[in-house]
Amino acid sequence: MSTTTPTPAPTPPPTVDAGTGSRGGAPTTPRPSRPGRPALSTLLLVLRRIGTALLTVLLASFLVFFAVQALPGDVAQQLLGQDATPDAVAALRETLGLDQNVWARYGEWLLGASHGDFGVSLVSGAPVGPDLLIAFRNSMLIAVPALLVGVAVSLTLGVIAGVRRGRPSDHAISLISLIVMSVPEFMVATILVLLFAVAIPIFPAVVLRGDSATVAELLPSVWLPAIVLTLAMAAYIVRTARSSTIDVMASEFVTTAELKGLTTRQVVWRHAVPSALLPTLTVVALNVAWLLGGVVVVENVFNYPGMGKLMLESVFNRDLPTIQAIAVVSALVYVVCNLAADLIALALDPRLRTRRKARS
Amino acid sequence: MTPIVPDHPRLRDSREGSRDGDSRGPSRRTVLTGAAGLAGLAGLLTLAGCAPARSTPTIPEAAATGTAKRGGRLRIARPAASAAETLDSASSLSAYEYLGALYNRLVKLDEQGVTVPDLAEEWSATPDGITWTFRLRSGVRFHDGRRFTAADAIYSIEHILDPETASPQGEVLAAMIGPGSMSAPDPLTLRIELLTANAEFPSLLTAYQCYIIPEGSADPANGPTIGTTGIGTGPFRLSGFEPAGTGSIEAYDDHFAGRPALDGIDFFSIQDTTARVNALLAGQIDLISQTNLDFATAQVVSASSTATVARSANAQWYTIPMLHTSAEFSDPLVRQAMKLAYDPQAIVDTALQGTGTAGWDNPVPPTQAVWLDEQRAYDPEQARALLKKAGREGLRTEIFTSSYESVFTPMAVAYRDQVREAGIDLVVRNASSDSYYTQIWMQKPLMVSYWFTGRPIDQLLNQIFRTGSSYNESAWSNPTFDALLDDARAEMDDARRATLYQDAQRLIVDDAADMTPMFGDRLVGIGRDVVNYREYGFEFDYLQIGLRA
Numbered sequence: 001m002s003t004t005t006p007t008p009a010p011t012p013p014p015t016v017d018a019g020t021g022s023r024g025g026a027p028t029t030p031r032p033s034r035p036g037r038p039a040l041s042t043l044l045l046v047l048r049r050i051g052t053a054l055l056t057v058l059l060a061s062f063l064v065f066f067a068v069q070a071l072p073g074d075v076a077q078q079l080l081g082q083d084a085t086p087d088a089v090a091a092l093r094e095t096l097g098l099d100q101n102v103w104a105r106y107g108e109w110l111l112g113a114s115h116g117d118f119g120v121s122l123v124s125g126a127p128v129g130p131d132l133l134i135a136f137r138n139s140m141l142i143a144v145p146a147l148l149v150g151v152a153v154s155l156t157l158g159v160i161a162g163v164r165r166g167r168p169s170d171h172a173i174s175l176i177s178l179i180v181m182s183v184p185e186f187m188v189a190t191i192l193v194l195l196f197a198v199a200i201p202i203f204p205a206v207v208l209r210g211d212s213a214t215v216a217e218l219l220p221s222v223w224l225p226a227i228v229l230t231l232a233m234a235a236y237i238v239r240t241a242r243s244s245t246i247d248v249m250a251s252e253f254v255t256t257a258e259l260k261g262l263t264t265r266q267v268v269w270r271h272a273v274p275s276a277l278l279p280t281l282t283v284v285a286l287n288v289a290w291l292l293g294g295v296v297v298v299e300n301v302f303n304y305p306g307m308g309k310l311m312l313e314s315v316f317n318r319d320l321p322t323i324q325a326i327a328v329v330s331a332l333v334y335v336v337c338n339l340a341a342d343l344i345a346l347a348l349d350p351r352l353r354t355r356r357k358a359r360s
Numbered sequence: 361m362t363p364i365v366p367d368h369p370r371l372r373d374s375r376e377g378s379r380d381g382d383s384r385g386p387s388r389r390t391v392l393t394g395a396a397g398l399a400g401l402a403g404l405l406t407l408a409g410c411a412p413a414r415s416t417p418t419i420p421e422a423a424a425t426g427t428a429k430r431g432g433r434l435r436i437a438r439p440a441a442s443a444a445e446t447l448d449s450a451s452s453l454s455a456y457e458y459l460g461a462l463y464n465r466l467v468k469l470d471e472q473g474v475t476v477p478d479l480a481e482e483w484s485a486t487p488d489g490i491t492w493t494f495r496l497r498s499g500v501r502f503h504d505g506r507r508f509t510a511a512d513a514i515y516s517i518e519h520i521l522d523p524e525t526a527s528p529q530g531e532v533l534a535a536m537i538g539p540g541s542m543s544a545p546d547p548l549t550l551r552i553e554l555l556t557a558n559a560e561f562p563s564l565l566t567a568y569q570c571y572i573i574p575e576g577s578a579d580p581a582n583g584p585t586i587g588t589t590g591i592g593t594g595p596f597r598l599s600g601f602e603p604a605g606t607g608s609i610e611a612y613d614d615h616f617a618g619r620p621a622l623d624g625i626d627f628f629s630i631q632d633t634t635a636r637v638n639a640l641l642a643g644q645i646d647l648i649s650q651t652n653l654d655f656a657t658a659q660v661v662s663a664s665s666t667a668t669v670a671r672s673a674n675a676q677w678y679t680i681p682m683l684h685t686s687a688e689f690s691d692p693l694v695r696q697a698m699k700l701a702y703d704p705q706a707i708v709d710t711a712l713q714g715t716g717t718a719g720w721d722n723p724v725p726p727t728q729a730v731w732l733d734e735q736r737a738y739d740p741e742q743a744r745a746l747l748k749k750a751g752r753e754g755l756r757t758e759i760f761t762s763s764y765e766s767v768f769t770p771m772a773v774a775y776r777d778q779v780r781e782a783g784i785d786l787v788v789r790n791a792s793s794d795s796y797y798t799q800i801w802m803q804k805p806l807m808v809s810y811w812f813t814g815r816p817i818d819q820l821l822n823q824i825f826r827t828g829s830s831y832n833e834s835a836w837s838n839p840t841f842d843a844l845l846d847d848a849r850a851e852m853d854d855a856r857r858a859t860l861y862q863d864a865q866r867l868i869v870d871d872a873a874d875m876t877p878m879f880g881d882r883l884v885g886i887g888r889d890v891v892n893y894r895e896y897g898f899e900f901d902y903l904q905i906g907l908r909a
Contacts, residue, residue, distance in 0.1 A: 088526075123443040124603070190634065197642040198664070205642035206635045208435075208628040210605050300632040303639070313631065317442065 046343065053339045060331035061113065064324055065106050109324070118325035123317045128325045132310065134211070136329065139299070139306035141215065142222050143291040146229035151284055154234035158241025159276065163268055165246055173238060181235035189228045189301040196224060206303040213305060225302045229295065233287045240283040244276040251275075278345050285341030292330050419658050419715060419883060423670035423893040428621040428906020434890070435645040437636045440604035440629035446587035447601060448578060449571035450520045450527040456568065457627060457649050458601070461609050461902045462503075463571030463592030466494060466513060466550075467562050471896050473728040473817060475563045479508065479572055479593065480550070489557035489852050494550040500616050502574050503590075503597035510544035515575040517542060517565075525578075529569035532819065536561060558849045559857055563816030568898045595620040595902050604629050621892070621906035637885060640667045646887035646907075652676060653883040654766040655713055661885045668888050672895045674717055674725045675882035677811045678771055680759075681834040684873040686805035688757060689834075693750035695873055699736065701743035701782035702775055707877045711770035715883065719876035721869045723820065726879075730817050730858045732865040743782035756785040760800045760807035764793040767880060772808045775877065802833055809833060813879060814897025817861055821845055825868060834873035841867050 093099050112119060118128040154177075161173040180188070197205035207213055207221045248254060249272055257267045296308035303309070307326060314322035438457050445455045449463060466480040480494040500508040520527045521534055536554045543551045554561060564570075572593065577586040590598035595617070596609035607627040611620050628645060630636045637657055639645045643666045653661060653669065662669045682689035682698060689695055704718035717726055724731045747753050761772035769790065776786040791800045800807055815823070822845055823829050827837040841864060848860040868874075886893055889908045894901040 121443070125444075186634075190638070193638045193642070197638065198666070201642060205638040205644055206630060208437075208606070208630075208639065208644055210629055212602060212605050301635055301638070303630045303632060303635040309631075313443070319443075 042346070046346070049339060049342055053335045056335050057328075057332055060335075061110060061328050062106070064327040064331070065109060066102075113325070113328060118328075119321035121314075121322050122319045123314075123322075128321045131211075132307070132322070132325050132329065135305060135307045135310040137215075138213075138218060138304065139292065139295055139308065141218060142226040142229060142298075142304065142306065143288075143295065145222070146226045146233065147288060147291060149226075150230040150234045150287075151237060153230075154237035155241050155277075155280065157234075158238040158280070159245050159268065159273055161238065161242040162245025162276065163249060163264075163272075165242075165249075170242075174242065177235040177238040180231050181239070184297075185228050185232040186297045186301055188231055189224070189298055192224050192228060193301070207305060208303070210303065211305045218304075221302065221304065225295075225298050225304050228298050229291060232298075233291065236287060237280060237283055241276060241280045244279045245272060248272045248276045274348055278348060281341045281345050281348075282338075285337040288333070288337040292333050419655075419662050419669050419671075421671065423886065424668075424888075424891050424908070426891045427909045428891050428904070429909035430621065431623045432907040434622050434625045434647060434905065434907065435628065436625060436647045436649055437628050437630045437639055437645040438649045439631055439633075439636075439651070443604045445603045447590040447598070448525075448585070448587040449573075450516075450525045450529070450569050450578075451587070452526065452528050454569070455601070455603070455607075457900075458590060458598070458607065458609065459568055459571055460594070460898075460900045461596040461625065462590045462594045462598060463573065464500075464594055465570050465572060466496075466565050468899060469563070469566045469814070469816060469897055471727060473730065473897075475566060475816065479513070480562075483562055485559070485561070485852065487852060489559050489561075489850060490554050492552045492554065492561055494552075494562075496548045496550060497616060498548055500593050501614055502593055503612055504574070506574055508572070508593055509547040510550040511547070512575045513550045513572055514542045514544060515577075516570070516572045519573065519578045520569055527569050529564075529567045532564055532567075532823075536564070556849075558818070559852050560816065560818035560849060563818055566816055567819070596625065599624070615903075617903060620903045625902075637661065640885045640887065642666070643887070646890050647893070648885040651885065652766070652880075653885055655715075655883075658883040658885075666888060667885055670884045670886050670890075670893050671715070672882040672884055674727060674813055674879035675896070676716075676765075676767070676880035677723065677725070677813045677876065678719070678767060678878050678880060679723075679809045679811065679833065680771075680775060680875040680877060681802075681807060681809055682873040682875065683802070683805045684834050684836045688752065688755065689805055689873055691750050691752070692871055693746045694752055694755065695871065697743040697746040697750070697755075697782065698779065698784070699743075699869075699875055700739045700746070701784055702778035702877070703738045704877045706778055707771060707774040710774040711767055712878060712880050716878045716880040719878045721872075721876050722865050723824065723868060723874070723876045724817065724861075724865055725813050728817065730861045730865075732862040732869075734866065734869075736869050740779075740782040743779075743784075747783065754783045754785060757787075757806055758789045758804070759786045760789050760791050760796075760804045762791045762793040762796040762800070764796045765810055767810070768808045771877065775808075802835065810880075812898070814899070818845075818849065821861070821864055824874065825864075825872060836871075836873040838867065838871060841872075 109119065116129050118132065120126065121128050121131070124131075157173050157177075161170040164170045193205045196203050203224050204221050205224075207218065209217055213221075249268075254267060254272055257271045258264075262270075292307060295304075295306055296312055298304070299306045299308040300312060307329070310322065311326045313319075314326065436457060438455075441455060442453050445453045447455055447458055447462065449459045464479045466478060467475050467483070468478045470476045477497075479497050479500065481497050483492060483494040485492045494513070496508070496510055496513065502508060502512075517533065517537065519525055520530050521537060523530070536556060536558055537552060538555050541553045541555070543553075545551055552561075558564075573586045574591055576582050577589065577591060579585065588601065590601060590609075593616070595612055595615045597612045599608045599610045601607040606629070608624055609627075610624045611622060613619050628639075630639060633651060636645075636648045636651060637653070637660075640648055640661065641664050652675075658669045661667050682695055684690060689698075699721050704720050708714060708716050708718050719725075720735050722732060726733075744753070747755055759772050759776060761768045763769070769788070772788050776788055779786060786806070801809060811824070823831045825832060825836060825841065826845060827839070827842050844860055844864045844867065848857050848864070851857040851860055882895075884893070884895070891906055891908050892901070892904040894904065
């Protein structure tokens with residue numbers, strides 16, 4: 001238990017390896033807690049992180065609301081069409097409350113949104129909340145399996161590639177992930193559809209029933225979009241996991257472990273992998289958020305009634321309440337994922353662990 | 361070509377491009393998927409053994425005909441108009457595909473653009489062209505069993521005229537029908553006293569907003585309205601409808617023209633063009649409505665074993681409006697030079713790859729009975745001389761295009777290349793498809809545009825070319841032309857009226873500011889089992905279409 005000089009920390013590289021592309025930002029390096037009151041300072045850190053998260057969501061809601069208000073094209077004009085008389089447009093503006101003070105509207109909307117009331121769709125006239133919930137559930141139906149399978153498989157592959165750096169298996173994994181990463185997901189989607197819905201018809205190409213499809217009806221259609229998302233996401237994680245594994249494997253504590261006489265398997269899974277996970281976590285968190293936004297393209301190709309499709313349709317219709325609700329929910333998911341990643345990183349950090357042990 | 365659109369005049373096509381996934385018009389993504397994706401993958405398909413091993417699949421000329429088996433259900437994928445779409449044909453948000461199956465009009469257009477009977481068996485007018493009498497078909501019943509009478513016809517037209525309905529055809533008819541204009545001397549006779557003479561009045565009732573609905577059916581006080589019940593006299597009756605969702609219709613055994621070949625049709629809303637094509641290739645649907653496939657996609661579709669391509673001939677009317685109010689194009693010599701300088705056939709060959717007909721600046725398609733069979737000259741030297749005379753030698757300006765429609769940019773580029781020989785130097789500018797019809801259309805001096813064909817001649821000329829009309833996309837104004845249109849409306853003799861319309865076409869070719877390089881065929885994706893698909897203008901043959909026996 002070296003307390004004076006902490007174990008050479010598995011310092012994650014300041015920026016993600018150039019090969020991983022631009023999606024991963026700098027991983028959050030957990031700050032070492034001050035000696036003396038480690039638990040309290042950790043708690044403070046966590047609280048501050050949660051506070052920042054809440055503030056981010058609030059800021060996002062603010063930006064969303066005002067960005068949407070600044071959309072080109074008047075909602076009233078858009079709804080009524082080019083031939084609407086100015087009187088009709090003015091009347092509709094009034095019914096929609098578009099003539100009220102923008103700050104008052106923001107306050108009202110925020111209050112409603114805080115307990116799930118996102119107002120009424122300008123197009124269908126139905127409340128936004130329930131529709132959004134269904135779309136969110138549908139998106140989760142493809143995003144969660146994609147995430148679970150994608151993360152598990154790609155972490156494994158990434159670590160294997162990192163440990164076997166320079167060997168044929170590393171080359172194969174790196175090359176394939178580079179190719180998958182370079183092909184846009186709509187292309188992957190099209191290829192999969194042509195292969196597994198047209199040439200060998202085992203899956204449906206699109207969801208025909210649209211918004212009214214039940215979970216059972218959606219199940220056969222979930223696979224292809226989930227595979228597309230998995231592939232699109234996996235490549236990034238493979239490359240991040242590989243590069244951080246390489247870094248960790250080169251660090252002194254791994255050398256120490258090796259010199260202690262541990263088997264390679266023990267060194268890798270007990271010492272190297274937990275440290276290598278740290279920078280990868282951030283990439284995973286960013287990918288979760290991307291899943292929600294990136295599904296737009298994928299969902300449209302499959303006519304899949306999820307959040308991405310709902311978003312596109314509401315943008316087209318200038319359906320402000322729906323756009324705002326989707327943007328805020330996406331921001332919320334994004335922030336929650338990053339928060340979770342940071343907290344898990346805190347928990348995984350060996351320095352924190354050793355201190356807690358030292359105290360007890 | 362449709363009169364008016366929910367959000368603008370492209371009409372029905374606005375939906376096709378516009379609602380397709382991204383914004384309006386095929387986005388770069390769609391184009392990429394369509395062109396690179398599908399075309400590139402044609403080889404893949406061949407490898408996978410599901411396509412005939414042809415290296416360059418050609419696009420079929422006509423839909424398959426043959427004996428349809430009795431029964432069967434057709435599955436149609438459609439881009440929904442809006443989440444607020446309705447079965448009320450008068451509305452600008454009508455669910456277009458359902459209308460022709462559920463309802464009938466008093467009159468419809470045949471392929472030559474001639475007004476022919478539908479619910480009205482015959483009609484006549486007083487010699488002054490003011491009083492029109494329609495004799496209605498007897499023994500026709502609505503889907504709910506009620507008998508169709510003149511009262512239903514009057515109610516339907518009044519519903520279109522009602523300002524509350526805000527029907528796109530309302531303004532057109534309101535100029536001719538006032539309050540109390542319509543009467544029913546007996547249950548099967550409809551009499552209309554026009555406000556002004558119009559020899560072509562019946563043709564204005566062929567618009568797809570003019571379907572006949574039961575009396576009182578649009579009034580919410582009487583229970584669910586026509587917007588959700590869809591009760592008409594058409595060959596199919598409604599069995600389910602969700603706005604922007606799925607719907608289905610069933611054969612109506614008591615239809616006056618006989619039972620349709622099919623048992624029913626199921627409609628599915630798919631907004632993304634690529635997704636509609638994928639569904640067709642995978643055999644999940646049998647027909648894609650309101651979608652003009654791009655060439656790469658059309659080739660992949662026609663090479664597949666499940667689907668093929670049918671054509672709706674001359675369905676897209678492509679135009680190049682020159683703004684009459686702009687400095688350069690207010691000069692008739694310059695307008696003439698812009699026309700003489702190009703060969704429309706060359707544009708058909710490049711931009712449409714031959715799937716269309718050269719227009720020679722006449723907006724009337726050659727299939728129409730009143731078409732003027734005269735071809736203007738193609739003479740770049742003369743064009744150069746005219747420009748010199750106008751003091752605009754080496755005219756240099758911009759031509760605007762966008763990805764709103766897949767043919768726009770190829771057409772703009774082909775036109776630019778054509779007029780270069782006359783010393784005209786055009787720079788092609790690509791504008792955002794989102795705002796193309798709000799920021800560019802009717803504002804920039806030179807751009808490319810399109811309409812759907814299918815308007816009757818009187819409506820076509822009055823709506824797109826008459827001085828001050830809101831759809832006069834070139835802002836052209838010519839008093840002689842306007843007078844010709846008035847004369848035609850007052851001329852009750854069919855032959856003499858046709859001559860007047862031909863004079864009007866000649867004047868458009870000579871002087872108008874809206875050029876018509878060509879009419880494009882709509883490339884429609886249909887399943888290989890579909891027979892007797894026939895569609896022209898806004899007419900779709902729901903009676904004959906069926907599945908192969």
